[in-house]
Amino acid sequence: MTDPSTTQELPFTSSVFIATSLDGFIARRDGDIEWLTSRGEKAGDLGYDDFIAGVDTVVMGRATYEKLLTFGADIWPFAGLHVAVLSTVLADDADSRITVYRGIDDLVTGLAARGTKHVYVDGGQVIQTFMRAGMIDRLIVTTLPILIGEGLPLFGALDNDVELVLEENKTFDCGFVRRTYTLAH
Secondary structure, three states, rough: OOOHHHHHOOOOOOEEEEEOOOEEEEEEOOOOOHHHHHHHHHHOOOOOOHHHHOOOEEEEEHHHHHHHOOOOOOOOOOOOOEEEEEOOOOOOOOOOOEEOOOOOHHHHHHHHHHHHOOEEEHHHHHHHHHHHOOOOOOEEEEEEOOOOOOEEEEOOOOOEEEEEEEEEEEEOOOOOEEEEEEEOO
C-alpha cells in the first residue's frame, strides 16, 4: 500500500467521530459494544447530529459494516450519504447502499472522482489505516467513564508520533468527555 498523502494533495478532509472506554478501547475483543450502546443511548446525541450533517461520505471497514448490519435490516443510519467499505472479501454487489473498495489507493481515487468533500472515517482498522497514511484531519473522541480492561484499541502502532492540537474539551452531565483535536500535518 502506498501512502496517498505523500503522493498527492487529497481533495477531501477526513474526520473521526468515535467513543472509547477510559482505557482506550472501542469494543471488547469479540467486537461487543453493549457497554457503549447502553450508555450512549442514555446520554443522547453528544454532537453527532451536527457532525454528520457536514459529512458527505462514510468510510468503514468490513467488520464495522457487518456490525452495523446486526442492528437490524431496517436500520441504516447513513441514508443520503455515500458509504464506502474497504474490504478484500466483500463482493462488489454485496449491498446496493455501499461501494466496495479493495484498497486505500482505489478508495482515494474513487472518492476524488465522486467530488467527495468531507469523509467520516469509522471503524478501528480503517481509522488506524488512515492515521498511518496521514489522512486524518480531525479527531472527535468521546471518552466514557468505564474501564473494560481489554479489547480493540482505537489506535494501534504508529510509525511516528502524531501531533494533535486540542480544539475543544466538553464535559457532559453523564460523565462523558468529548475532545476535538486537529492534526498538525
